Amino acid sequence: MGYATSRHIEGLPAPLQRVAGALVDWIPLAIVVVLWDLISGAVVATAILPAPGTVAGKIVELFVTGQVFSHLYISLFRVVVGLGLSIIAGILLGIGMARSDPVENFFDVFLAMTYPIPKTALVPLAILWLGVGTSTAILIVFLACLLPIVLNSYNAAGNVDQNLIWSAEMMGTEGRDVLLKVIFPATIPEILTGIRQAVPIAFVALVSAELIASNQGMGYLILTSGQIGNYPRMFANIVVISAVAFVAVRLFEEVRERWLVWT
Amino acid sequence: MDGRVSISELEKVYGEGAERTKAIEDLTFEVDGGEFASVVGPSGCGKSTLLYLIAGFLDVTSGTISVDGNPIQGPGTDRGVVFQNYALFPWRTVFENVTYGLEEDGVPKEERQSIAQQYIDMVDLSGFEDKYPKELSGGMKQRVALARTLAYEPKILLMDEPFGALDQPLRESLQDQLLDIWGDLEKTVVFITHDVEEAVYLSERVMIMTRHPGTKKTVSEINLDRSGSREEIVTSDAFADYKNTVWKSLHEETQTEVTL
Amino acid sequence: MDVTADANPRFDLSSALSLVKSIYSLVIVLVLWEAVAQLGLIHYYFLPPLSDIIMRxxxxxxxxxxxxxxxxxxxxxxxxxxxxxxxxxxxxxxxxxxxxxxxxxxxxxxxxxxxxxxxxxxxxxxxxxxxxxxxxxxxxxxxxxxxxxxxxxxxxxxxxxxxxxxxxxxxxxxxxxxxxxxxxxxxxxxxxxxxxxxxxxxxxxxxxxxxxxxxxxxxxxxxxxxxxxxxxxxxxxxxxxxxxxxxxxxxxxxxxxxxxx
Missing domain, CATH: 1.10.3720.10 (MetI-like)
Incomplete structure (x- = not known):
């Protein structure tokens, strides 16, 4: 809460202050919604910009009738599988490259070459290989999320404090166990940072793949709603997928904070 | 001489409501024009706050601070601060850092360059004019900061533990350099430190501050014969006596804190 | 833009070696790609030979x-x-x-x-x-x-x-x-x-x-x-x-x- 807004509510008792503070903080959003409502139908036709009430009603309808669930489910499935695979592969690749020269020499050039390619440009290629549907979406999510996870775990595993490794070896940890018992745990905070960066990317990749190459999922639903002229449903679905992405990020941050109590 | 700092019944309070803390209370102190005065005190006694109040970076809660009889209003070019962490502009070279104040004053370019060169030479940094701060060691950065502050010729130098982050030999050589400069340029210096030896070695007067809230405890006059070398001075009985006096006064303060 | 590298007489050899080390995997994959595609092991539609792609x-x-x-x-x-x-x-x-x-x-x-x-x-x-x-x-x-x-x-x-x-x-x-x-x-x-x-x-x-x-x-x-x-x-x-x-x-x-x- 900004200083300017806090000044005016100081007279209130503490619990009320917090509520009032939260309200004041969110007034700008209310202004936007009110503006939206005023513009819709007056300046811009409701067909082009449905009123917020209409969209809200549509969201409720989507959930009550259950229309949204099959698409939402398939979208979530794609994100979870794609992201999950990229986490596994990313950690293995990142730590492997950091701790082994042959592995680094082998994969480095591929990372350097694919790093500057926006992964959504690979959707058509994925269509060539896997056709239109779930596998293509999963592949794109996987590719898009891989890099931040690899880079973060690579950097962290390369920078593990040598004293940690020595003290573990001194206490009898050997060979492969050093990787599992020292390097991997020491790398966890950065791995989680990588995943945190990957979560929003996963949703961008998902929606891209679904807009271009899918017959199901939220992206598909948004696109087809627009194509058949059902604009309230298009806006409603955008709100739904945005909310899901928002919740996913917050949820992950919550989990990370709980888990990383020791940092 | 110009550059007299008068602090009268100064009070500084941070925060409001439950978080309200008094940093400085009822502090009255005067530094003569051209005097070298140090302020020592335990950490958290508000000595840096005092310096930033004199500089005009912070507003006083009550009381007054005047320079040559005129109450200060915000920062001004009559006072120059040397910060512990240098606060150099990292995007400017050594030379450009030193010319900054002159640029703001509208000094013409050629004059600017000769003045800046003069002060860079004074702090022994010739040859480093085109380096960026990141390329310099801590001691060199602090010399740039000193040159930068001297260049726009403030009457009063306010120094906030300027040598606190440096190692002992470097500290000593910078202390001597500072004394030479002070002798040549006749500036008023208010020097904050937690190092008793440093305070006694440099200053004509040392103010010891108490903490929670910070206020003036005692003031010691230091009348050292400074004509000899550093070794002669610091090994003299007079130096030891002054150091003891200041140290005892300061130590009482820390002692009370611990028993509290 | 490593200035010191020029002063090193073994610069050429060592840099050539490190270049080989860093791109050999890419060369292998590209050669394999060309071979597999030319032999028709993978359908042309999925993976055309690299040479065709470059021609295109x-x-x-x-x-x-x-x-x-x-x-x-x-x-x-x-x-x-x-x-x-x-x-x-x-x-x-x-x-x-x-x-x-x-x-x-x-x-x-x-x-x-x-x-x-x-x-x-x-x-x-x-x-x-x-x-x-x-x-x-x-x-x-x-x-x-x-x-x-x-x-x-x-x-x-x-x-x-x-x-x-x-x-x-x-x-x-x-x-x-x-x-x-x-x-x-x-x-x-x-x-x-x-x-x-x-x-x-x-x-x-x-x-x-x-x-x-x-x-x-x-x-x-x-x-x-x-x-x-x-x-x-x-x-x-x-x-x-x-x-x-x-x-x-x-x-x-x-x-x-x-x-x-």
Whole structure:
């Protein structure tokens, strides 16, 4: 809460202050919604910009009738599988490259070459290989999320404090166990940072793949709603997928904070 | 001489409501024009706050601070601060850092360059004019900061533990350099430190501050014969006596804190 | 730009060795690719031989198609990004400097940033059509957020003592922004551009794939539709080259502008 807004509510008792503070903080959003409502139908036709009430009603309808669930489910499935695979592969690749020269020499050039390619440009290629549907979406999510996870775990595993490794070896940890018992745990905070960066990317990749190459999922639903002229449903679905992405990020941050109590 | 700092019944309070803390209370102190005065005190006694109040970076809660009889209003070019962490502009070279104040004053370019060169030479940094701060060691950065502050010729130098982050030999050589400069340029210096030896070695007067809230405890006059070398001075009985006096006064303060 | 390397007599040999080490895997994969494709072990449609793809790339480049489509994509992405940069830096810096602006934009940024911006493509098609203007506005809206947030945060984090130093040397509050705040915040602002740049390409490609109208994304999709997989691969090579070039360019610009960091 900004200083300017806090000044005016100081007279209130503490619990009320917090509520009032939260309200004041969110007034700008209310202004936007009110503006939206005023513009819709007056300046811009409701067909082009449905009123917020209409969209809200549509969201409720989507959930009550259950229309949204099959698409939402398939979208979530794609994100979870794609992201999950990229986490596994990313950690293995990142730590492997950091701790082994042959592995680094082998994969480095591929990372350097694919790093500057926006992964959504690979959707058509994925269509060539896997056709239109779930596998293509999963592949794109996987590719898009891989890099931040690899880079973060690579950097962290390369920078593990040598004293940690020595003290573990001194206490009898050997060979492969050093990787599992020292390097991997020491790398966890950065791995989680990588995943945190990957979560929003996963949703961008998902929606891209679904807009271009899918017959199901939220992206598909948004696109087809627009194509058949059902604009309230298009806006409603955008709100739904945005909310899901928002919740996913917050949820992950919550989990990370709980888990990383020791940092 | 110009550059007299008068602090009268100064009070500084941070925060409001439950978080309200008094940093400085009822502090009255005067530094003569051209005097070298140090302020020592335990950490958290508000000595840096005092310096930033004199500089005009912070507003006083009550009381007054005047320079040559005129109450200060915000920062001004009559006072120059040397910060512990240098606060150099990292995007400017050594030379450009030193010319900054002159640029703001509208000094013409050629004059600017000769003045800046003069002060860079004074702090022994010739040859480093085109380096960026990141390329310099801590001691060199602090010399740039000193040159930068001297260049726009403030009457009063306010120094906030300027040598606190440096190692002992470097500290000593910078202390001597500072004394030479002070002798040549006749500036008023208010020097904050937690190092008793440093305070006694440099200053004509040392103010010891108490903490929670910070206020003036005692003031010691230091009348050292400074004509000899550093070794002669610091090994003299007079130096030891002054150091003891200041140290005892300061130590009482820390002692009370611990028993509290 | 390693100056010391020139002085090393073994420079050539060791650098040649390290070059072999770093690209041998790529060579193996490319050779395998060519072999597998030539032998017909994988269907031509999925994986045409590398040589065919390169031929196609050359052909598309020589007949001007590649350059024209690359121009369309780059123009849309860069104009959009330029617009976002102006507004993003403006809003970001103002938010950091002014409580009222911050109060207004903070919740909007909080809500707007996590929106998978790609999902708004159908909305922009509805509002502004499928032409260049629509794509440019979409890129501008999408890249606005990282630029604004980085500008805001880096402006906020400018060290108080730098501001104080300037004030004591006579810089007025009005000039403080240009003399100290902007230069000090520049690294963070450039980071915002570096995040926004690939995003501008992502948005452009997807928009082109969904709505057509030329550009490398449309070129790829046309390849899929006409079962000409060499065209898809050739377009991806072009995208890769553009990506590498832009990445280099931004790093160079950063090195030039921020040689003091």
């Amino acid at each position: 790339f050359v052909e598309l480049t020589l007949n001007g198609q590649m350059l024209y489509n690359a121009y369309l994509t780059l123009m849309r992405a860069m104009v959009g990004l330029a617009i976002a940069s102006v507004f993003g830096v403006l809003v970001g810096v103002l938010s950091a400097q002014n409580d009222l602006v911050d109060w207004f934009f903070d919740p909007i940024i909080k809500i707007g940033y996590p929106v998978p911006i790609i999902s708004l493509i159908p909305v922009f098609m509805l509002w502004f059509g499928i032409g260049d203007i629509s794509k440019i506005i979409m890129v501008a809206v999408g890249t606005f957020w990282p630029v604004a947030i980085n500008a805001r945060d880096s402006t906020r984090q400018v060290e108080t003592k730098l501001l104080w130093s300037a004030k004591m040397m006579g810089t007025s509050d009005r000039r403080l922004l240009w003399r100290v705040v902007m230069p000090a915040a520049m690294p963070g602002i450039l980071t915002g551009f570096q995040i926004a740049m690939p995003l501008s390409l992502i948005i452009t490609f997807v928009f082109e794939m969904v709505a057509g109208g030329g550009g490398l994304g449309a070129l790829e999709i046309a390849g899929v539709r006409s079962f000409e997989s060499t065209q898809v691969y050739a377009a991806i090579i072009a995208i890769m080259l553009i990506g590498i070039a832009l990445d280099r360019l931004l790093r160079m610009a950063r090195g030039r502008l921020l040689h003091w960091t």
